[in-house]
Amino acid sequence: MSTSSSSNEIILPPMLPDLSTGSSFLFFKDALAAVEELEDSGSSNDTRAYIERHREEAHEKLMRDYFAKPPKFGERFFRHRYRMSKRLFLKIVGDIEAQYLYFQQHTDSRNRQGFSLIQKCTSAIKQLSTGEPSENFDEYLCMADRTSRECLINFCDAVINIYGREFLRRPTSHDIAMIQQAHEARHHLPGMLGSLDCTHVEWRYCLRSLKRQYTRGDHKVPTIIIEAVASQDLWIWHSFFGPPGSNNDINVLNQSPCMTRWFTFVKAYPHPVDPKEKKFKRVQEAARKDIERVFGVLKGKWKILERRIRFYDLDKIGKVVEACCILHNMIIKDDGRAISPVHIMDQPTPIVYDPSVLPELHDENVHHRLRYDFTEHVSGLDLAYLDDPTFQPTPIEDLI
Structure with missing residues (x-):
């Protein structure tokens, strides 16, 4: 064809071989028949490899x-x-x-x-x-x-x-008496039952990780929250597991059996100005280290809670967490460090409902009066023991 008509020329691709009659077609046909026969029979010549474990x-x-x-x-x-x-x-x-x-x-x-x-x-x-x-x-x-x-x-x-x-029992009347006596001697806070806080457990195989339901800004991976109440001997008296890691501590406490609005939960002063308030906050911060040490010992001893848990089922993770808490308390008793090592059950008593108690527990004024009484009590104490090296608790590394 001439050069003038080269722009109008149509170039056709080469003809492909006809595979319908060639060997390639027969190969794929036989392979498809073998697969269909295998699916129909439900068996295979290739069995699972057996490993002889002695x-x-x-x-x-x-x-x-x-x-x-x-x-x-x-x-x-x-x-x-x-x-x-x-x-x-x-x-x-x-x-x-x-x-x-x-x-x-x-x-x-x-x-x-x-x-x-x-x-x-x-x-x-x-x-x-x-x-x-x-x-x-x-x-x-x-x-x-x-x-x-x-x-x-x-x-x-x-x-x-x-x-x-x-x-992992609820404290009985005997337990409460022993705990309050130990806390008053250690932290100089009469009537203290324990300290409460939350920690996160990383979930590797979270099925909702892409929806960000279990992810929060300060945690880059999906997590599940554990809430615990512990005493000075690091005994866990209460644990609550399951809230997604996207919640904050207040959301977790609202879901927990422990209600945050009870006046028995003495909160710290957010911005203490008075010397008495600063002194009380320092004592309260020293007492709050108990629960922080509990989480350090719990995750240090049972590394499955520190690393990403490899389970898909949330119920199985809950069993692992609960078992770790129970073993943690068993080790404390076995080492002789428990405040109340003997489980003395309370005598069964009839349940009496007093409708005036619940409003008092939720009364914010009662909470402020209780915190004020604690502040006045702590203001007369000598806090030199907080700086005494011999009074410091046992390092976490020695308890793992």
Whole structure:
């Protein structure tokens, strides 16, 4: 074609080969038929890879390392790795074995012994204390990822059902008397029951992370809030878990069984000017460190609460948090640091409803009068003990 007509020339692409009769068409046709046959039969020639885990040898090694006489690793190593004394751990193991069939050792169809109770409880404790994925303990315990997760959830259920009534109880009249006596001697605040605060637990697999329901500006990842009330001995008397991390402390307290408008919650002066108010605020800040130390010990001992929790289900996370709080209190009692170690139940009494009590509890004037009385009481105290190094509480690192 001439140059003048080159602009009007239409160039056609080359013809593609006809795949309908070629080998490529037959290959894909046979592959599609094989897939359809596989879907219809519901079976496959490629089975799941079987890994031979020598759990008997792992059990023997675990017994030699920690539970033999004498063990390879002594009490100091045991307490550091299990976060509790061997005496307390064996007590928990015995109580769980007596009440839960899952933790009892069974024999499978090949007449082979399953995982021992010690292995299952060790796997659960390791996951709580380190916060690492369950598959990380496969090399030492010879336990699969799924089995380790099952051990953790069943262990938390067992701890809650067996020990929750005693170690996460509401304070009885005996407990209140002991707590008030200890707080008045320590913080010079008569009638003090404890301090209250909130902390956040990061949620790695939050299903609503893109909706920002569990995310707040000061936390870049989804979090769940824990509210707790603790006494001077770091015993947790109340815990409330579940509010999304997007809430502030006031929103959490409004949802909590503890109501913020009760006059028994003595709030600090927002802008103290008078010397008496400054003195009272300093005493109150010193007492408020109890709950801060509780969160430091709780997350330092159970790293699963410090790292991002790898669960999709919020109920399972709640069980983990509650079990950690119960174990935290059990360790305090086992170490002899509990203010009220004995659970003395109150005698059953008839419930009497007084309609005049609730308005008084919600009366803001009563709250201000109570705070004023505390301010006058603290103004006559010598606060030199707050600067005394020998009076300072035990460092958190020594309690983990």
